[in-house]
Every structure is written in structure tokens, then in C-alpha cells.
Amino acid sequence: MNLNHITTVAKANKELNKYISGSLSLNGLTSANGLVLPKNIGGSLSLDGLVSAEGLVLPKDIGGYIYLDGLTSAKGLVLPKNISGYISLNGLTSAEGLVLPKNISGYISLDGLTSAKGLVLPENIGGFLSLNGLVSAKGLVFPKNIGGYIYLDGLTSAKGLVLPKNISGYISLNGLTSAEGLVLPKNISGYISLDGLTSAKGLVLPENIGGFLSLNGLVSAKGLVFPKNIGGYIYLNGLTSAKGLALPKNIGNSLYLDGLTSAKGLVLPKNIGNSLYLDGLTSAKGLVFPKNIGSSLYLDGLTSAKGLVFPKNIGGSLYLRSLLSAEKATLRKKYPKLSIY
Numbered sequence: 210m211n212l213n214h215i216t217t218v219a220k221a222n223k224e225l226n227k228y229i230s231g232s233l234s235l236n237g238l239t240s241a242n243g244l245v246l247p248k249n250i251g252g253s254l255s256l257d258g259l260v261s262a263e264g265l266v267l268p269k270d271i272g273g274y275i276y277l278d279g280l281t282s283a284k285g286l287v288l289p290k291n292i293s294g295y296i297s298l299n300g301l302t303s304a305e306g307l308v309l310p311k312n313i314s315g316y317i318s319l320d321g322l323t324s325a326k327g328l329v330l331p332e333n334i335g336g337f338l339s340l341n342g343l344v345s346a347k348g349l350v351f352p353k354n355i356g357g358y359i360y361l362d363g364l365t366s367a368k369g370l371v372l373p374k375n376i377s378g379y380i381s382l383n384g385l386t387s388a389e390g391l392v393l394p395k396n397i398s399g400y401i402s403l404d405g406l407t408s409a410k411g412l413v414l415p416e417n418i419g420g421f422l423s424l425n426g427l428v429s430a431k432g433l434v435f436p437k438n439i440g441g442y443i444y445l446n447g448l449t450s451a452k453g454l455a456l457p458k459n460i461g462n463s464l465y466l467d468g469l470t471s472a473k474g475l476v477l478p479k480n481i482g483n484s485l486y487l488d489g490l491t492s493a494k495g496l497v498f499p500k501n502i503g504s505s506l507y508l509d510g511l512t513s514a515k516g517l518v519f520p521k522n523i524g525g526s527l528y529l530r531s532l533l534s535a536e537k538a539t540l541r542k543k544y545p546k547l548s549i550y
Contacts, residue, residue, distance in 0.1 A: 262286035
């Protein structure tokens with residue numbers, strides 16, 4: 210039920226008498242004084258226009274998300290004891306007065322907070338936790354159980370950051386410019402993204418990463434040691450040179466090296482389970498492909514087919530969009546089983 214056009218509580222209450230079920234949106238309201246919300250809301254509740262929680266009485270049962278992104282202060286805010294969906298309080302600039310429920314089976318987003326001072330997180334968070342506004346980890350205490358992603362992209366330093374021992378979802382620390390002080394858990398069953406790092410100095414990756422590993426900011430592979438097990442993609446699009454790059458012997462998913470401008474020193478694994486991306490290469494000089502590529506091969510930057518020898522086993526297509534049509538025609542004759550674009 211979209212009532213965003215309503216700006217007064219009196220009109221809102223009149224319309225709410227007709228409310229039956231589903232989601233409810235009242236983003237036009239700036240004050241909740243006198244607002245009588247339904248006892249039960251099966252879907253989501255959006256009150257992003259509120260600038261104060263004064264007079265706000267939330268229903269006991271809200272089946273979906275709660276959006277209160279207009280609030281800059283938690284003063285007077287009384288949240289339901291149990292939140293089954295998602296709660297978004299991205300406008301809060303301070304955790305003062307914020308009392309979160311012990312259990313949130315869904316997600317929580319507090320991207321407006323720049324400090325963790327006074328922040329007491331729920332004991333259990335079933336979904337993701339987003340604290341992208343934090344500029345310091347001082348005082349940040351994570352709950353034991355976080356079922357989804359952890360977003361901390363505002364941190365530029367890992368000083369004081371104590372991560373959970375086990376992360377079942379995804380951890381995003383894209384703001385970090387240095388790995389100094391960063392202690393990652395031994396096992397991450399989901400993904401890890403550290404795109405802000407330009408150097409691998411001091412970086413100790415988890416022993417097991419169930420999802421992808423993204424290090425797109427690295428400009429040098431010096432000191433980079435990969436874990437034995439990476440279940441997802443590997444993103445290294447910031448590298449312009451393969452010098453010092455020691456890739457895993459087998460990559461079960463896709464490998465992205467679109468920043469490389471030369472194949473000099475590049476030693477690819479024997480097997481890549483999914484696709485290989487080398488769109489930055491303009492020449493195939495020195496390029497030795499894996500024996501097996503499970504899906505497609507991307508070489509859109511190549512301007513010449515000279516020296517190009519494809520592996521026997523490519524599960525998908527070849528992308529060579531910069532090559533002249535005549536060269537593509539020659540390759541199609543040479544490799545009739547491959548789809549070349």
C-alpha cells in the first residue's frame with residue numbers, strides 16, 4: 210500500500226483504516242505524532258521521511274523490512290523485540306539511545322554511523338550487517354552469529370578490528386588501503402573483497418575461501434600468497450604486470466586479469482573451471498593457455514592473432530572483438546568446433 214503522497218497524520222490514519230495486508234509505505238510523513246499503524250504488517254514498512262521517532266509506535270509483527278532512513282537520532286525509538294526481516298537505519302549518525310533487539314533473523318543496515326561508540330549489536334543476525342560509514346573499528350564488537358554478509362567499506366585501517374572467527378557469508382573491506390593489523394579468520398565460507406589494497410604486504414588470506422576473492426586494487430603481485438582452496442572467482446583486474454604472480458595450480462571458477470597489458474611472466478594454471486578474462490592483452494606473445502578452460506575465453510583487446518594457439522578444451526566461446534574479420538575467419542577454419550565472436 211503506497212501512501213507516499215500523504216504528508217499529514219490525519220490523512221494517513223484515514224487511509225490506514227482500509228489497510229488489509231502486504232507492505233506499507235508512508236515516506237511523505239515527517240512526524241509520527243498521532244499516527245496509528247496497523248497491529249500487524251505482513252510485508253514491509255517504510256517511513257523514510259520521519260526526522261524524529263517521537264510518537265512512533267511500531268506494530269508487534271512486521272513480516273518484511275523496516276525502513277527508517279530519515280532518522281538521525283535514535284531518541285524515542287522503540288523497535289519490536291523480534292525483527293524477522295530487514296531493518297534500515299542508515300540516517301543515524303550516532304548509536305546513542307539505540308536499543309536493537311537481541312535477535313534479527315534478517316538484515317541490519319547502519320551505514321550512517323561513523324563511530325561504533327555505544328553500539329550494541331544483536332546477539333544473532335540471520336542476514337547481513339552493513340556498517341559502511343564506520344571510519345574506525347574502535348569499540349566495534351561483533352555478535353557471535355552473523356548469517357550473511359559483513360560490509361565495512363568505510364574503514365581505511367584495520368586497527369582495532371576483531372572479526373568473528375567464522376564468517377559464513379561475505380566480508381567486504383574495500384576501504385582498507387593497507388593490510389597492516391588485519392587478521393582474517395582461517396575459514397570464510399562465503400566471499401572476501403579487499404579492492405582498496407594496492408599492495409599485498411602483510412596480507413595473510415584465510416586458508417579456505419568458499420566464494421570469490423577480489424583484490425582488484427593490487428598494482429603488484431609481490432608478496433601475494435593464495436590459499437589452497439578458493440571456491441569462487443578470483444579478481445585481479447588492477448595488475449598490469451604478472452611479475453611475481455604465483456596463481457593456484459587449479460582454479461575451480463573464473464579468473465579475471467583484465468588489467469594485464471603483457472603476458473610476460475604469466476604462468477596460468479593447468480585447469481580453470483570456468484572462464485578466463487584477459488581483455489587487456491593486445492598481443493598473444495608469450496601467452497600459454499591452460500589445458501582446460503571450462504567455459505569462455507575473453508581476449509577482446511587482442512589486435513593480432515599472431516602466435517595465438519588455443520587449448521584443446523574450451524567449454525564455452527571465444528571473444529576476440531578487436532580482431533579483424535579476416536583474422537577471425539581464419540581462426541574459425543582452424544578451430545571449427547569453437548564459437549568465435
